[in-house]
Amino acid sequence: MTTPLNFSSDYTFGAHPAVLKALMDTNELRTPGYGTDDLCEKARSAIREACACRDAEVHFFSGGTQANATVITAALRHDQGVLSADTGHVNLHEAGSIEAGGHKVLTVPHENGKLTAAAVQAFLTAFYADENHAHMVCPGMVYISQPTEYGTLYSLKELRALSAVCKAYGLPLYLDGARLAYALGSRENDVTLPDIAACCDAFYIGGTKCGALFGEAVVLVNKALFPRFFTVVKQRGALLAKGRVLGVQFSALFTDGLYESIGKTAVAAADGLRKLFREKGYPLFMENPTNQVFVVFPDEKIKTLRPEVSFGFWEKYDDAHTVVRFAADWATDQAMLDALRELL
Amino acid sequence: MTTPLNFSSDYTFGAHPAVLKALMDTNELRTPGYGTDDLCEKARSAIREACACRDAEVHFFSGGTQANATVITAALRHDQGVLSADTGHVNLHEAGSIEAGGHKVLTVPHENGKLTAAAVQAFLTAFYADENHAHMVCPGMVYISQPTEYGTLYSLKELRALSAVCKAYGLPLYLDGARLAYALGSRENDVTLPDIAACCDAFYIGGTKCGALFGEAVVLVNKALFPRFFTVVKQRGALLAKGRVLGVQFSALFTDGLYESIGKTAVAAADGLRKLFREKGYPLFMENPTNQVFVVFPDEKIKTLRPEVSFGFWEKYDDAHTVVRFAADWATDQAMLDALRELL
């Protein structure tokens, strides 16, 4: 039934044991609904502290598409759209969620999955220079992800440059941290949670792909941009009646450095995968320092591997090769790597 | 911190132990994402069987507002709206979720929380008799809930009559079963899951309020009305990456009659509450045979009870009295009733 060797994504396993234990330990409490309970409040405090951002609002969501659509929609006026790299998750893989809420995703070409300050500056300069820009969708927010969809990272310098352009134009900056643990856990990373809170107006800390059973934590740094946000959350169908189920998990993730530790474990496993592919002579499609590994396989090899191993399709490389994705998570262990080595 | 005596709703407790156990037992499996796994498939089979509806599509959601908005939106053309009792949850308490998707909620006056076949017939007759109806929103779906927001139940006869009107006008009928266990577990109920599947084009079986940690199961009986539904689910932000987390819970709920048993236990507890209020001389605002109890309290009494007991505000009754709601669930036990008795 389930493939024994599954590298297809970072959401194939259940919850981290500490997260599951927290759910069990609190299961028989009776609490008020919709995240108004003390367990959620405790998680919020832990997150605010980790982000060095005492005044932020923290809201919990079940998934990333929901979090993105709610934050972006809530921030935009009807005449505005959100600016994203063309590779942005909101542009390609969320089934038109932003547009379903009435807003256009404005795209600029990515650089290694990243939206650079220069590209944003160029877009804005051209936009405001265009005599007809009043007939066009006005950028009203900038969307980035850390790590990006390609597993790459913004450096602190890059993030600050982007933030400076946004501030110069009065554009809120929003960061999608679906895999944020794998940024925080990467050796190459120099961007901390407080840095993110200082540079962004809003961001989310991913749980689903980073050790939780499910769930994401949206941090609204610049609260004034999101009036009556609770109602928008409800309207988008994103308000969990038993909100505490999310709070409890994030409390666990933000206790004793678990969140960052999960990230480190997974990145180490991904490093193991990278080493393995190099050994076996499969070229990496794109270098990145996080938990996703993009590797070029001959199509023949893919055919023979498929019954034994799960991994993701990324894109066709050429007529005889395909880029595939192997993802590691905190539970990817040496046994899995060894088993894979046998098959390569 | 959390009130010791909490009757405020049926989502104040965690999951039923059997549900939690199923989550623990499956936690270390690796499965594909988005509900495409075998655990979800097993739950789907169990639900199809319980509904005697082999061909239905079953989709899992995190919450009810999300399920309602997705099903209703997916079924409607741009010129259509959904017909509901004025007391319908989609009309009042989902923050405009249907409208945010572009559709009007058309309302008719309720009878004890119910939308009667006669009321629907009257609406449709008047609509099509109006010379200007091409300038008006066309009813494109009918929404009901079982139990209703008032805890009342449609009889099989009533449900069939409603279904007949809907069929006569080619209108899909959708049933919101957020608290369906408490209908199925009520002595007065004569509507089975197969009856619902026979009368409705779509419905959802509530988990969040009926023993799950969270989650609802949408059953699409008339699949042709919902083309490419998976994508609409994704677009609405309602697709859980670790979809199995929902499947596992519904498998547990549909094993050994657990779902109905949860309903019975809660309704029995609610009967205990009703008995208690009668004993103490507090009049019931409205009779119903399910797990919610609406009772009229003097405002003075409310003030003294509040620090000790949690319950819900329903509506003002008169200058000195208020209707409040006590909800029972499967974990409401005799100790809670006894403690309440002391305070009344």
Place this chain on the structure above:
Amino acid sequence: MTTPLNFSSDYTFGAHPAVLKALMDTNELRTPGYGTDDLCEKARSAIREACACRDAEVHFFSGGTQANATVITAALRHDQGVLSADTGHVNLHEAGSIEAGGHKVLTVPHENGKLTAAAVQAFLTAFYADENHAHMVCPGMVYISQPTEYGTLYSLKELRALSAVCKAYGLPLYLDGARLAYALGSRENDVTLPDIAACCDAFYIGGTKCGALFGEAVVLVNKALFPRFFTVVKQRGALLAKGRVLGVQFSALFTDGLYESIGKTAVAAADGLRKLFREKGYPLFMENPTNQVFVVFPDEKIKTLRPEVSFGFWEKYDDAHTVVRFAADWATDQAMLDALRELL
């Protein structure tokens, strides 16, 4: 082909001769597009002056549904809806235009077609008293029409009371003046254009039903509520490339008191109709001092009249009678009344 005797509405005739002449006189000018030309600017000045409102923004639209949807949508945040009498045009007869833009129409019962200050106050009091109001659509604008859909008028006292309630709650007030000429031209009216500008945050002056070939002029008194409104107009498909076609018409309507004079002529004709119905013994369904006459006819009479006269269906009165509407406009003349008298 066209019925000789047509009282079915106030948009059955072409333009007032002065309006048509203005279009002919300016036809061969070349001007910039989208209402940025001098002819539009002249019309805007005339309207601002008539409203004693020097700083207002004036935008021209092709029709009323478009104007209503654009103004209301532009003013609302995603969590907000618009409050209207249940008889409001935006609620019933605009095909769900507001909801298609993502917003709910919140309704309260009308009084003679009017939304009273007391009804709005009661709605708001109940809304903010409800413990669950964060789960509900928040009123974000109030919509009224002058004259109302029933042809009735707000007195200055009533309008000021409504405005005061709105201001107290920070709610913008918007007035739909599709038939505003017939208010301004009514003997019973005591509300001037400057009064409207003083009481409302936005309103529109109807042209289509009041002498123009087509078109409406939206006046944004409180401009800060409508940032980048031009783009929203474009987005809603409401921006006319040859915008001057609208400006030219409104210049004509606001020269030498033509707009009010058109109103007076039509109301006088409607008074003629009322007199005629009384003479002939047909009871008026509802008294009103403007250009629409609602009269109760036996169904038999309707059958015999239909081939000879056009008039509108309003609603069934009883099993044998129906309320019908006769509308007068500035071109309804004595010959038409005489011809009708013959048939009654």
Place this chain on the structure above:
Amino acid sequence: MTTPLNFSSDYTFGAHPAVLKALMDTNELRTPGYGTDDLCEKARSAIREACACRDAEVHFFSGGTQANATVITAALRHDQGVLSADTGHVNLHEAGSIEAGGHKVLTVPHENGKLTAAAVQAFLTAFYADENHAHMVCPGMVYISQPTEYGTLYSLKELRALSAVCKAYGLPLYLDGARLAYALGSRENDVTLPDIAACCDAFYIGGTKCGALFGEAVVLVNKALFPRFFTVVKQRGALLAKGRVLGVQFSALFTDGLYESIGKTAVAAADGLRKLFREKGYPLFMENPTNQVFVVFPDEKIKTLRPEVSFGFWEKYDDAHTVVRFAADWATDQAMLDALRELL
């Protein structure tokens, strides 16, 4: 006030005299509203005949953005988007109108402003080959314009190839004919109205830029795709109460070959402009056989011309040059060309 020499667009002049005369001649008729009158019916018949398409539905609109948004929105399910060249008007210059209706514009790179059959085929092949396409917006309609935004034309062979790809995938093809007269009037054109009706599921015949005072005629060839379209038109605010005002104009345009003749006159004037620019040594940015001329001017020259001549900004060419647009229409005469020659 208005610039004497205005080439800025093809909507700077009023109506063609024959159109204006038709409006005057019918002004005093009384007709039913909303386009249900005989004058509209006559125009519909003329258009159906010109398109050799007896069964088509014809609907009149005030402007192109409105027509595009209504047709596209009405055709799409919630999970679908519209495929367009990246230069498509709906993608860039309609202020996000499609997205405001809930749908994504999916783009592919243009070739001379055109969407080729090969590009559409490549998009669809890649889409359906992508394992994750259920997470992506599904193409549900294809949008093209004739002439394109660059003034270029699809040949009949190209249009048929595109139509064949669309049919193979069950994708409706929609053609935006804002400037269709200038295609029909071009010597290089080999695509007739009946060809368009045979290849497309819907299209619109532009009036605003082609001799009308304002207005566009949408032709629904494949009516089954647009159920209850009238209501969607109303919902989008696109239904003119005095609908006949549009019908009358299109009757005039489709009498005695006026529409095509207007196109020819304008293209001849544009040819004069092209000749003039060549003479004076200003390079054309892109060749096209219709009424828009794209020419590269030194920025210095632009500065000196601006006070005397109106023309459109297109895009920056390099640091010292800019692409500008000169548009001709049926009223662009030799005197205008001569005056321009003096200034170049």
